Amino acid sequence: MFAYIVRRVLATIPVMAIVALFVFSLLYIAPGDPAAVIAGDQATPDDVERIRQSLGLDRPFLVRFGEWVFRIVRGDLGVSIFTNLPVSTMIAQRVQPTLSLMVLTLILAVSIAVPMGVVAAWRQGTLVDRAVMGFAVLGFSVPVFVVGYVLAYIFALELDWLPVQGYTSLDQGFFPWLENLILPSIALGGVYIALIARITRATMLEVLQQDYIRTARAKGAGQGSILFLHALKNAAVPIVTVIGIGVALLIGGAVVTESVFAIPGLGRLTVDAILRRDYPVIQGVILLFSFVYVLVNLLIDILYTLIDPRIRY
Amino acid sequence: MDRRGFLKAATGAAALPLGTAGLAAPALSQTAAARTLRFVPQANLANFDPIWGTQYVVRNASAMVWDLLYGVDERLEPQPQMVEKDEVSADGLTWTFRLREGLRFHDNEPVLAKDVVASIQRWMPRDPMGQMLRGIQKELVAADDRTFRWTLNKPYPKLRFALGKPGTPCCFIMPERVAKTDPFTQITEFVGSGPFRFVRNEWVPGARAAFQRFDGYQPRGDAGTWLAGAKRPMVDRVEWHVMPDAATASAALQNGEVDWWENPITDLVPTLKRNRNVSVDIADPLGNIGSFRMNHLHPPFNNVGVRRSVMMALSQEDYMRALVGDDNSLWKPLPSIFTPGTPLYTEEGGEILKGRRDLDAAKKLLAESGYKNEPVTCIVAQDQSITKTQGDVTADLLKRLGMNVDFVATDWGTTGQRRAMKNPPGQGGWSMFHTWHAGADCVNPSGQPAMRAHGDGAWFGWPTIPEVERERDRWFAATTLEEEKAAVAAMNRAAMEQVLYAPTGFFFSYQAWRRNVSGIQKGPLPFFWNVSKT
Numbered sequence: 001m002f003a004y005i006v007r008r009v010l011a012t013i014p015v016m017a018i019v020a021l022f023v024f025s026l027l028y029i030a031p032g033d034p035a036a037v038i039a040g041d042q043a044t045p046d047d048v049e050r051i052r053q054s055l056g057l058d059r060p061f062l063v064r065f066g067e068w069v070f071r072i073v074r075g076d077l078g079v080s081i082f083t084n085l086p087v088s089t090m091i092a093q094r095v096q097p098t099l100s101l102m103v104l105t106l107i108l109a110v111s112i113a114v115p116m117g118v119v120a121a122w123r124q125g126t127l128v129d130r131a132v133m134g135f136a137v138l139g140f141s142v143p144v145f146v147v148g149y150v151l152a153y154i155f156a157l158e159l160d161w162l163p164v165q166g167y168t169s170l171d172q173g174f175f176p177w178l179e180n181l182i183l184p185s186i187a188l189g190g191v192y193i194a195l196i197a198r199i200t201r202a203t204m205l206e207v208l209q210q211d212y213i214r215t216a217r218a219k220g221a222g223q224g225s226i227l228f229l230h231a232l233k234n235a236a237v238p239i240v241t242v243i244g245i246g247v248a249l250l251i252g253g254a255v256v257t258e259s260v261f262a263i264p265g266l267g268r269l270t271v272d273a274i275l276r277r278d279y280p281v282i283q284g285v286i287l288l289f290s291f292v293y294v295l296v297n298l299l300i301d302i303l304y305t306l307i308d309p310r311i312r313y
Numbered sequence: 314m315d316r317r318g319f320l321k322a323a324t325g326a327a328a329l330p331l332g333t334a335g336l337a338a339p340a341l342s343q344t345a346a347a348r349t350l351r352f353v354p355q356a357n358l359a360n361f362d363p364i365w366g367t368q369y370v371v372r373n374a375s376a377m378v379w380d381l382l383y384g385v386d387e388r389l390e391p392q393p394q395m396v397e398k399d400e401v402s403a404d405g406l407t408w409t410f411r412l413r414e415g416l417r418f419h420d421n422e423p424v425l426a427k428d429v430v431a432s433i434q435r436w437m438p439r440d441p442m443g444q445m446l447r448g449i450q451k452e453l454v455a456a457d458d459r460t461f462r463w464t465l466n467k468p469y470p471k472l473r474f475a476l477g478k479p480g481t482p483c484c485f486i487m488p489e490r491v492a493k494t495d496p497f498t499q500i501t502e503f504v505g506s507g508p509f510r511f512v513r514n515e516w517v518p519g520a521r522a523a524f525q526r527f528d529g530y531q532p533r534g535d536a537g538t539w540l541a542g543a544k545r546p547m548v549d550r551v552e553w554h555v556m557p558d559a560a561t562a563s564a565a566l567q568n569g570e571v572d573w574w575e576n577p578i579t580d581l582v583p584t585l586k587r588n589r590n591v592s593v594d595i596a597d598p599l600g601n602i603g604s605f606r607m608n609h610l611h612p613p614f615n616n617v618g619v620r621r622s623v624m625m626a627l628s629q630e631d632y633m634r635a636l637v638g639d640d641n642s643l644w645k646p647l648p649s650i651f652t653p654g655t656p657l658y659t660e661e662g663g664e665i666l667k668g669r670r671d672l673d674a675a676k677k678l679l680a681e682s683g684y685k686n687e688p689v690t691c692i693v694a695q696d697q698s699i700t701k702t703q704g705d706v707t708a709d710l711l712k713r714l715g716m717n718v719d720f721v722a723t724d725w726g727t728t729g730q731r732r733a734m735k736n737p738p739g740q741g742g743w744s745m746f747h748t749w750h751a752g753a754d755c756v757n758p759s760g761q762p763a764m765r766a767h768g769d770g771a772w773f774g775w776p777t778i779p780e781v782e783r784e785r786d787r788w789f790a791a792t793t794l795e796e797e798k799a800a801v802a803a804m805n806r807a808a809m810e811q812v813l814y815a816p817t818g819f820f821f822s823y824q825a826w827r828r829n830v831s832g833i834q835k836g837p838l839p840f841f842w843n844v845s846k847t
Contacts, residue, residue, distance in 0.1 A: 031723070033726065040369075049733075080518075085518070093517050163570055165564070
């Protein structure tokens with residue numbers, strides 16, 4: 001197992017290298033000029049050119065790529081073209097809100113979606129099942145920003161229960177932290193809940209047809225025990241897989257959610273950086289997201305062995 | 314206590330036995346909140362060097378932190394600000410300035426004449442008026458700690474205005490060690506002598522910036538308007554909360570989570586006006602001027618006849634209604650390149666933009682001008698609502714006129730790059746792009762690079778119109794208002810006849826604030842001094 005983990009961690013290196021090359025090349029060929037954005041609308045062409053030179057943006061691709069790779073292997077993500085702050089500092093400023101949002105959404109989604117899927121499978125064809133599936137269709141269909149606006153209108157503007165926007169750091173208290181994240185997590189969680197609930201239902205339906213379930217029933221096991229101890233445990237591998245895949249959904253959804261609720265997270269940092277062509281920040285954040293995604297997949301693979309003893313690496 | 318306050322207290326009380334820190338809120342934070350002004354700016358404060366980056370948002374934040382030698386008042390007259398008095402020699406060539414006593418930087422070091430000299434020298438290469446001054450400068454020296462002397466080769470009557478104008482880049486005064494930074498390189502230390510100091514460790518670019526009252530600031534004794542007179546910080550702290558989404562900013566203002574929103578979009582204004590806790594008013598009486606810029610280097614717009622046919626067909630009402638909706642008080646037709654309602658405003662030569670639009674006559678002129686169906690590469694930044702809206706109207710106009718439109722939908726970052734390219738449109742260049750100018754930058758010919766027409770060195774589009782340049786020089790040399798008006802009128806006539814660029818109209822934008830905030834002025838930038846909150 002240990003050897004497997006080491007192998008998988010080492011395998012992330014070429015993956016990250018390809019991502020790095022891809023990101024750098026894509027940004028190089030993409031149109032846009034950070035110098036023009038920095039200089040502002042009133043700047044003259046000469047001003048823009050002087051700024052471009054001072055930032056080293058006029059140098060050849062290979063020189064810039066070589067320098068960047070040299071810095072990356074030393075753990076230096078570079079300095080933002082616009083803010084003059086190290087990219088690592090900017091990421092550090094933004095990690096907590098995004099991580100908080102994603103973790104809370106994950107907890108919320110799993111704790112709602114799995115029981116929903118189990119109940120829907122148990123009550124297949126009934127009103128409960130249709131209601132769950134109807135919710136799943138809604139969750140997939142309604143964009144995150146629409147859910148966000150509706151929630152903010154009801155719970156912030158009309159009822160005045162929760163704030164519209166912002167983020168309070170966890171070190172300023174659990175409740176202020178939670179208060180700012182409830183609406184964004186629900187908004188972001190919708191599609192995730194729908195995805196997990198559907199997979200849970202489908203997998204559970206399959207598992208509930210198995211012989212060992214019939215045996216458990218014949219032995220007189222209770223319904224709860226059959227559903228959650230016998231069936232769910234055996235249905236867990238695809239569910240865990242989907243939860244892992246869904247992290248990519250969360251990363252994408254966080255970009256929109258953070259904008260709607262003005263949360264200063266990595267999603268907004270990414271969008272701002274792309275709009276301004278802040279190359280070092282874009283490269284740093286995408287590398288980080290890629291690394292997280294690779295890591296989550298590794299964790300999921302390891303989880304398989306805990307869930308299903310038949311799986312060994 | 315409002316409902317959320319009640320809920321907070323209730324959940325807090327429930328959490329007390331658990332020892333959580335969730336309830337600290339009540340009295341102390343409420344008092345602190347009353348001393349903190351929370352502001353939603355028009356854009357993200359992505360950098361903080363007003364000379365290196367000339368975006369308006371940077372200028373607006375910088376005006377809190379760095380002070381000016383002069384500041385314009387609401388009549389656009391420059392008044393002494395850091396300067397106590399000035400003297401100009403009889404031949405107009407030597408200016409001697411004396412700084413006010415007691416001026417200090419945020420690190421408590423005194424503001425000295427050498428700091429001013431270094432700041433002016435950093436500002437000059439980046440500013441159109443500064444570049445002119447550098448061209449005629451003989452000597453700029455610190456005579457003693459509070460006196461500096463500027464000797465020129467020829468008189469420059471607009472010197473006070475140059476040093477106090479609100480248009481970017483402003484001549485902000487920095488410590489000498491900071492001001493010695495190359496003007497094309499970003500500064501790394503944000504020490505000014507303005508009424509607020511920048512709290513650097515709380516700066517999260519893209520999200521938040523904070524400014525603390527500077528207790529060592531010495532406001533002038535006279536009453537303050539705009540950038541002139543007393544700048545009294547009335548709150549302890551100003552926080553900028555960047556909100557990319559207008560609906561979120563609107564909801565946050567209505568909910569009392571922020572106090573002042575710089576630029577509510579027109580669609581949301583009716584909702585804000587219905588809220589009894591919110592005030593809404595025009596942000597800047599000098600407004601904005603929409604425009605599109607044609608490339609004078611390449612066909613078809615290197616042909617003045619083609620440019621004039623587009624101007625003849627152009628309906629400013631179409632542009633303005635698309636931008637601001639049905640509220641007629643929010644826009645004005647503008648047969649001029651200058652800001653209406655200001656002393657030098659003129660419509661001389663603007664007949665082509667007045668009256669009923671005659672598309673047939675425009676088509677006839679286009680045919681007579683020799684237009685050969687060359688593609689018009691119209692680059693339109695879709696991520697800026699003003700440019701996108703104007704671009705859509707222009708595309709429709711050109712099609713109705715019978716032109717071959719190549720509509721390039723892109724973003725501002727790409728527009729900024731592409732408009733600097735002088736290649737023909739088919740080889741990566743362009744034919745036209747859209748933008749807008751702050752009215753404050755168009756009150757005279759000094760600060761708006763788009764008004765230059767000196768060919769290769771001019772602003773994007775590179776027009777060559779000697780009459781425009783000649784009249785601009787006449788304005789700079791003018792010593793009376795009558796002379797200035799005559800020069801500006803002739804300049805406008807030349808700009809309209811040769812189509813320097815196409816103004817699409819004059820429009821206002823709103824600002825909104827909570828009613829417990831007072832002292833907010835209408836002006837070309839948000840002024841945070843003399844604003845209080847209860």
